[in-house]
Amino acid sequence: MRAPSIRLKAREREAEVLLRRLRGEPFIEISRSLGISMRGTMVCYRRALDRVTIPTAEDAKRVLLERLHVLNQQLWADYDAAKGDLDLRQRIAGRILQAMRRESALTGSDVPARLVVAVSDNRQDADAVTVAQLRRNLTSDQLRQWLYLTDLANSNPDPADGASVETTATAIEPDYEKF
Numbered sequence: 001m002r003a004p005s006i007r008l009k010a011r012e013r014e015a016e017v018l019l020r021r022l023r024g025e026p027f028i029e030i031s032r033s034l035g036i037s038m039r040g041t042m043v044c045y046r047r048a049l050d051r052v053t054i055p056t057a058e059d060a061k062r063v064l065l066e067r068l069h070v071l072n073q074q075l076w077a078d079y080d081a082a083k084g085d086l087d088l089r090q091r092i093a094g095r096i097l098q099a100m101r102r103e104s105a106l107t108g109s110d111v112p113a114r115l116v117v118a119v120s121d122n123r124q125d126a127d128a129v130t131v132a133q134l135r136r137n138l139t140s141d142q143l144r145q146w147l148y149l150t151d152l153a154n155s156n157p158d159p160a161d162g163a164s165v166e167t168t169a170t171a172i173e174p175d176y177e178k179f
Helices: 004-022 027-034 038-051 057-081 086-107 128-136 140-155
Strands: none
Touching: 004 027, 004 038, 027 038, 057 086
């Protein structure tokens, strides 16, 4: 096992190789300037890359959401503190709304509901459980639109060639006025 000072020097050399390589220096120049072999330079580079942690998208999203939470707390405190200044309160309210939009974009809560209704002439294909779950998650306007589309599909005569009748409704937007 290496002594701590030797390991520290090795880590420093790995970091130096990585930084120079990221700047675009060729391995041969790095090895000459550091006085190590070309193979040693490449090994240092690979070890340094292995030690670098790359945050995943979920980690980055979590960090951004935490920052937005702190920002929202500060904005609300500033909003409460600016009781007499209406102009300042309006600007802070605009910033609060921007932060809320960003948060909803990160969490996916602003994605429109997407409903696909497929009606065929074979009633055995329909899954009653799935239909019931879909209907429970719809707003009253979306449910009315869904019922209208299914009634429309059921009232269409079957095609002459015997193929199934399919109707698709997509991108039924949530009712944003409720929020």
